[in-house]
Amino acid sequence: MIPRRAHKTILDLAQGFPFVAITGPRQSGKTTLSRAAFPDKPYASLEDPDLREFADNDPRGFLAGYPDGAIFDEVQRCPQLFSYLQTRADLDGRQGLYILTGSQQFGLFSNITQSLAGRVGMVQLLPFSSTELNQAGIPPISLDELLFTGLYPPIYDRPVSPAQWYSGYIHTYLERDVRQMINVRDLSAFQRFLRLCAARTGQLLNLSSLANDCSITHNTAKAWISILEASYIVHLLLPHHSNFNKRLIKSPKLYFHDTGLAAWLVGIHEKSHLSFHPLRGALFETWVVGELLKGRFNRGLPSNLYFWRDSTGNEVDVLFDQGLTLEPLEIKAGQTVTSDYFTGLKKWIGLAGQSAGRPFLVYGGDKLQTRQEVDVIPWSKISSITER
The missing domain is CATH 3.40.50.300 (P-loop containing nucleotide triphosphate hydrolases)
Structure with missing residues (x-):
């Protein structure tokens, strides 16, 4: 164990x-x-x-x-x-x-x-955190392997491929849990909805778009999102309520709790497919948010995570609400840190003033560094944030 x-x-x-x-x-x-x-x-x-x-x-x-x-x-x-x-x-x-x-x-x-x-x-209790895998002596070989495999425990304690396990998991989830929670008459429509949600992980939740693409009503889409939340398939990250800019986006962002499940749902059935897949950045962001949530939940604490985005596209991926301060965190899947990675952080810090706490950037590279007064954390060292 x-x-x-x-x-x-x-x-x-x-x-x-x-x-x-x-x-x-x-x-x-x-x-x-x-x-x-x-x-x-x-x-x-x-x-x-x-x-x-x-x-x-x-x-x-x-x-x-x-x-x-x-x-x-x-x-x-x-x-x-x-x-x-x-x-x-x-x-x-x-x-x-x-x-x-x-x-x-x-x-x-x-x-x-x-x-x-x-x-x-x-x-x-969410699936394994990367900290738990590292401490057990089974760290992921690469970031792509981690995103593709996901972190559900059965994948790590039995000889089954991620694709085989997720296929059975979705079948069981649809046939048993969904029928218990609500009367979904058309399971194929619900599965299509689930796949559409996976393709939107890391994006603002747009219920009207989901409903139109799935040929269901807006109220049905809203109810089905609630079911996915209730069964810990997805998490909705809320925008922070502080009015640092009057033209704020008020919709939540949709994240899957596990990248392996999301990857399987969008048709990524081989690790090699992930390297150049258009959803790689969104899956990386999904994984980081998941690790941050696990850091809180494993200590019996509620989420203190939010995001900030205005109508002109300025955004900070995560804000840690620490009571007196808000710590901003940006997420970038690239392996090379470039100056534009800091644009959203600098914009928000300028607006937040004294409310701004220590800024972080988590990226897909492997070098711990400080750039433009921002702590730059490689993906493999994310525990330095989650275990604080």
């Missing part, structure tokens, strides 16, 4: 909350992590129809079988169980009693908000 950065976080949370909830996409390692962190707790998957029927029909009897707590996997499948969990934990008084996992963000969060508010420590 490759050690996860979130391991310590969930152990710490178990000292202060009766419940610890681990949510994230399917196959991100939630079950493996929870069982490794709490090896003495019994495990029950509510994907099992028999167990789910027992929990649905007799929740008190079901919980009586776990007097010292348990790991309940995919617990959002049994929403009526949450109220009984609350009562039992309140009477018991012990911390770290129940470990709850789920792969559908909205279903798990809504039940926690309604029944377990203030009693749950939350961790969002």
Whole structure:
């Protein structure tokens, strides 16, 4: 098992909350992590129809079988169980009693908000970070290999190619999860929508364009984006609210959580195809944003990431909201640093004034350097930012 950065976080949370909830996409390692962190707790998957029927029909009897707590996997499948969990934990008084996992963000969060508010420590577990792979002694051979392969754990612990694994993953996701969350009558249309989203990773979200290209309504496109968010396929990066320029773009940017999945969806089925592919820059930007999110989520923290863009095209890819300051970060896939890489940073710093914090640039090269008072970080050293 490759050690996860979130391991310590969930152990710490178990000292202060009766419940610890681990949510994230399917196959991100939630079950493996929870069982490794709490090896003495019994495990029950509510994907099992028999167990789910027992929990649905007799929740008190079901919980009586776990007097010292348990790991309940995919617990959002049994929403009526949450109220009984609350009562039992309140009477018991012990911390770290129940470990709850789920792969559908909205279903798990809504039940926690309604029944377990203030009693749950939350961790969002995404696929491996590059830091985790490096510390396990299996660093990527190259940037293109990393972008192509992606970071889902099963690809690293079994003899399967990325193309084979992603094909099966999408099939399972469409057939099971999508049907559970909403009534999608035309799965082929949803899969086409998913591929169109992958082709737009790293771009401003334009629901009207997606709807037109997929021959669906605007409201359907909006609902389907919510489904992709809920199941941790995509993340929407919001523009920062500070009014440094009145002609600001207000639409969010669309990012896939994993570049390997996005690459497969747009038809990149060989690593060699990536070198000159027009989406290489967008996939690199997607990977960087994903690493930054993992750095926050693995510590049990919410995202503090935003972006800035005005109507004339000036842009900073990421702003870290540090409370008193905003740290700007630019992302460039090229291996050679050129002066135009700093244009957006300089424009924003001039507008932000005293609010501007330390600027960064992450690029596709391999030399750590400082240029124009900007810390230039090679892709292989991104942990110097994510692990701060």
